[in-house]
Amino acid sequence: DAKTTQPNSMESNEEEPVHLPCNHSTISGTDYIHWYRQLPSQGPEYVIHGLTSNVNNRMASLAIAEDRKSSTLILHRATLRDAAVYYCILANTGNQFYFGTGTSLTVIP
Amino acid sequence: NAGVMQNPRHLVRRRGQEARLRCSPMKGHSHVYWYRQLPEEGLKFMVYLQKENIIDESGMPKERFSAEFPKEGPSILRIQQVVRGDSAAYFCASSTDRDTEAFFGQGTRLTVV
Numbered sequence: 001d002a003k004t005t006q007p008n009s010m011e012s013n014e015e016e017p018v019h020l021p022c023n024h025s026t027i028s029g030t031d032y033i034h035w036y037r038q039l040p041s042q043g044p045e046y047v048i049h050g051l052t053s054n055v056n057n058r059m060a061s062l063a064i065a066e067d068r069k070s071s072t073l074i075l076h077r078a079t080l081r082d083a084a085v086y087y088c089i090l091a092n093t094g095n096q097f098y099f100g101t102g103t104s105l106t107v108i109p
Numbered sequence: 110n111a112g113v114m115q116n117p118r119h120l121v122r123r124r125g126q127e128a129r130l131r132c133s134p135m136k137g138h139s140h141v142y143w144y145r146q147l148p149e150e151g152l153k154f155m156v157y158l159q160k161e162n163i164i165d166e167s168g169m170p171k172e173r174f175s176a177e178f179p180k181e182g183p184s185i186l187r188i189q190q191v192v193r194g195d196s197a198a199y200f201c202a203s204s205t206d207r208d209t210e211a212f213f214g215q216g217t218r219l220t221v222v
Contacts, residue, residue, distance in 0.1 A: 032208075038152075042215060042216075043113075043200045043202075043213030043214050043215050043216050044152065044200070044202075044213045045213065046210045046211065046212070049210075087151065093207060093208055094157065094164075094165070094207040094208065095140070095142050095157070095202060095204055095207065095208075095211040096142065096154045096157050096165055096167075096168075097144075097152070097154060097211075098154065099144075099151035099152040099153070100151050101150070101151050102151060
């Protein structure tokens with residue numbers, strides 16, 4: 001599976017929107033873009049995934065660039081419970097993921 | 110509907126002993142994945158199983174590690190003759206199908222002393 005590039009860390013103020021970027025310049029046409037997050041001492045939690053079109057769910061929105069070489073996870077109002085490591089993952093099929101090191105999000109009260 | 114259950118949550122083994130990690134997938138899930146997370150690192154895929162079959166074991170070390178998912182009962186990740194480098198958090202995930210959302214357990218933290 002293709003690799004992704006994310007900033008090591010980001011900060012956000014509580015109740016403000018957060019935009020978490022991910023670059024995936026070597027993405028193939030059949031790769032899905034998945035986002036998971038991991039809170040301290042817990043297993044990863046599914047956030048959202050998409051292929052070409054932007055996606056919304058109760059947790060977040062996923063904005064996918066037209067050329068699919070990058071994407072952005074949008075948390076509309078950050079809360080303290082959103083502090084976690086966020087992983088952007090490409091997968092052709094199945095849930096055999098390469099997690100990388102992700103972005104550590106700090107939410108400032 | 111209980112989530113993915115892993116036990117034990119913490120396991121301490123002496124070098125040379127065997128470690129058996131259990132994973133009960135969510136009800137109705139027949140696809141199981143095992144991952145390992147070394148301290149300060151991201152998760153690394155180990156093996157993907159579907160009832161009684163190993164589908165992808167490309168991330169499994171060639172020696173000492175084995176996994177099974179029998180027709181009845183939990184999936185088991187077995188590590189024989191553990192070494193200090195096996196100390197890590199081992200996570201199990203399950204899904205209803207190979208392309209549906211994966212749900213992760215809380216993990217088993219293995220410490221080899």
